[in-house]
Amino acid sequence: MKAKVHVTLKPGVLDPQGKAIHHALGALGFQGVEEVRQGKxxxxxxxxxxxxxxxxxxxxxxxxxxxxxxxxxxxxELTD
Amino acid sequence: MRSAVIVFPGSNREMDMVAALEQASGKKPALVFHKDTELPEVDLIVLPGGFSHGDYLRAGAMAARSPVMAEVRRRAEKGVPVLGVCNGFQILTEAGLLPGALMRNASLRFVCKNVTLRCENAQTLFTGAMEAGQRMTVPCAHMDGNYFADADTMKRLEDSGGIAFRYVDGEGRTTEEANPNGSLDNVAGVFNETKTVLGLMPHPEDATDPLHGGTDGRALFHGLAEALA
Known part of the structure; x- marks a missing residue:
């Protein structure tokens, strides 16, 4: 059986990596991204x-x- | 003071720790490998700095689940003092022996520089040779030193003298500029509830010889040696 585990930061925990990605997306011209949170x-x-x-x-x-x-x-998430 | 320093794959400050402990106590610490399940009879257990298991998954996550940690936990629960520096602090939070977590530095950069610490609680066996408010300059070198705990935990730490050290500027103020990694409330080190477990990100063991550029870190080890003589 295959499984996927999604690990995300809890709300309220600062995510400097997400912020850096957000910033980079803006620099590439992607508009309208309001927030980015990075997980695994x-x-x-x-x-x-x-x-x-x-x-x-x-x-x-x-x-x-x-x-x-x-x-x-x-x-x-169990995938099959 | 008899002490043991735990060595994980990827530890790299264990010999600095051994030198600082020997200087303060006159006794050579035992080195214990992470796969060992037994510890010698000691008065202090130390988890040194480094990058155990390559910081895979999360800094300290693998090391916190290694065989030797079951015995470290048993001793800690019996009241044997445990000190974790840098990666050792990360391992202690991952093991649940200290509250909170250490996240990626807010700058996303590795920080390697001298920082000034302020002693927040001098009434512990770790800080007996210091005074409350005393400042010391010691180096820090880490990628994941950004201390986080939820609001309830922070309040409990604050109210119970659980905050050991804060990053401050030359005048002793907890400014944003003095905070090298984005830690909540400039926290650099914390105690457990009984003040028998201490974790801190900076390296007092690397400020114990004039050749290091300073000896402010000696106070921690001399205080311990006196308390645990």
Whole structure:
């Protein structure tokens, strides 16, 4: 089973990298971009075939390592 | 004072730390590898600076989950003092032994320069040789030193003497110019609730010899050696 974990900064946490990207987009002439926040996508291939068990395992992976829940939110997406 | 310095793959300031600890205590610290699951009987555990595991995922994230950290956590919970400098501070926040997180510098640039710190709480075993408000000049060298904690955590730290050091200017003011990395409220170092775990981004161990250009960092190690003699 394939999974994607999306890790994003929590609202209210400053994102200097997002700001730099925002600035660069403006410099390239892309108008109307109001905000940019940068995160990560982590792709995993799991041996597990049961969706519920896969989700539970991924949730634990996120809490223990993949995300730092002090500053980051995470979302789990099972892709097949 | 018997001490142990933990070495992770990518640590690079461990020998500076060993020199500073030996200078202050007269005893050679033990070096303990990250895969070890046991620690010698020591009075102080130190996590040195560097780029453990290449800062992959997040600075300190991998090291915080390495085998030796289970024992570091057990000792810390028993009250054994733990000091983390730079990457060591990042590892302690990732391990949940200190509150908050260290994010990419606001400038997005690696910062390598001397900074001035102000001691915010002199009533701890780490800061016994300092006075509250005392300033010291020590080097910093990091990419991810931007301290962040949510508003409740910041208030709790502030109210309980949990903020150890702040970045200040030559007059002791917490200005934006004096803040090298965008840290919230100019925070350079924090304690845990019991004041037995300290993490800070700058390197006091690299200001302990006149050849370093200054010796302001000695106060931390001498205070520790006295408190833990």
């Amino acid at each position: 996508v982590i792709e995993l291939e799991l041996a597990e075939t049961d969706r519920a068990r896969a989700e539970a395992a991924l949730d634990e992976m996120c809490r223990k390592l993949l995300a730092n829940t002090v500053i980051e939110n995470y979302a789990i």
